[in-house]
Amino acid sequence: MTAVPASITDGRALVDQAMRAAAERLDPSIRKVVAYHLGWTDEHGRPAAAGGKALRPALALLSGRAAGASYETALPGAVAVEFVHAFSLLHDDIMDGDRTRRHRPAAWTVFGPSAAILGGDALLALSEELLLDENTRGSHWAARALTAATQRLISGQSFDLGFERRDDVTLDECLTMAADKTGALLACSCSIGAMLGEGPTDLVTELTGFGSEMGLAFQLVDDLLGIWGSPDTTGKPVLSDLRARKKSLPVVFALNAGTPESARLAELYARPGPASEDDLREMARLVEAAGGRDWAAAEADRRIASAEKHLGDAGIDDHVRAEFRDIALFVTERDH
C-alpha cells in the first residue's frame, strides 16, 4: 500500500482545529451528530480519533500554495470543502441505507435519520458561511465555485439514484455521473485555495482540470474497492456495491461489453430480492470476465496521466507540483 502523502498528514491537525472551531457555531444538538460523523467523538460523546482521509482539505491548502497564498488565506476553503464532503456522506448513508461508515456505525443509525439529515444541512450552510465571512474578491469566487460544485454533486447523486431503476445505463452516462458526484468537489478542492488567494485564472483552470481527472480516477478506484476491496481496510462490508446492485463504473462497462458474461450479469442484476453469497461471488467473477476490472484500472491510469498533464501546464512550483502528484498517485494506489 502507498503511504499517505505528507501533504495530507502534515496539515491535518490544523485543519481539524479549524473545523472544530467552526463547529462551535452549531446548535449543540446538531454539533453532537457532526462531531460523531467527523470522528471527534464516539456514540456517547466521549473523545475519539476516527475520521476520513482528509484528502480534500489537503488539496485545498496545496492549491493555496500553488497561488502563493498564505496558509490562513486557504484555510476556510479547506474547511468548507471537507464540510461539503461530510454533508454528502451523512445524507448518502441514509439514502443508501448503509449502516457502516469509516469502520463505525453510520451517524443515522446512532442518532436517527432526521438528526443526521439536519447535521448534513448544517454543515452545508456552515461551509458557505465560512467563505462569506472572508468577504474578499477571492472568497466570492471560491463561494461561487463551491456552490456550483455542490450543485453538480447533488445532480450526480440524483443521476446515480436514477440508475437503480434502469437497465440501460451507458458507460458515458456513468462517467458523467461520476464526474458530477465525485469529480466536481475534488476539482473545487484542487482550486479553491488558489481562488481564495486570487491566483491567475489560468492556474485555477489547470488545477480544476487536474482535480476533475483525478476525481474520476478516484471514483474508478472507489468502485474497484467496492467490489474487490477488503472490508478490513475499506470499512465497508464485502462485495457491498454488488449486494446493493450498484451501477458502478466496472459493472456498467461489463454490462455493456456484449459478452456472454454481460448477459448473465444483467440477469443476476435484474433478479428481485437479496442476492445470495454465491450470486455475489458470481457477479464479481462476471464483471471481471467481461473486462470491467481491467478497464476500470486502465481508465484510472489514463485519467491520472491526463491529470498530470494539467499539472504540468499549471506552471507551479516544483515542490507543490510533486505534492499534488503524490496525492494523485495515492488516490489510485490506495486500498481504502
Ligand SMILES: CC(C)=CCC/C(C)=C/CC/C(C)=C/COP(=O)(O)OP(=O)(O)O
Ligand atoms: C448529495 C449527496 C448525498 C451526494 C453524495 C455523493 C457521494 C456519496 C459521493 C461519493 C464520493 C466519494 C467517492 C466519497 C469517498 O470519499 P473519501 O474516500 O475521500 O472519504 P473519506 O473522507 O471517508 O476518506
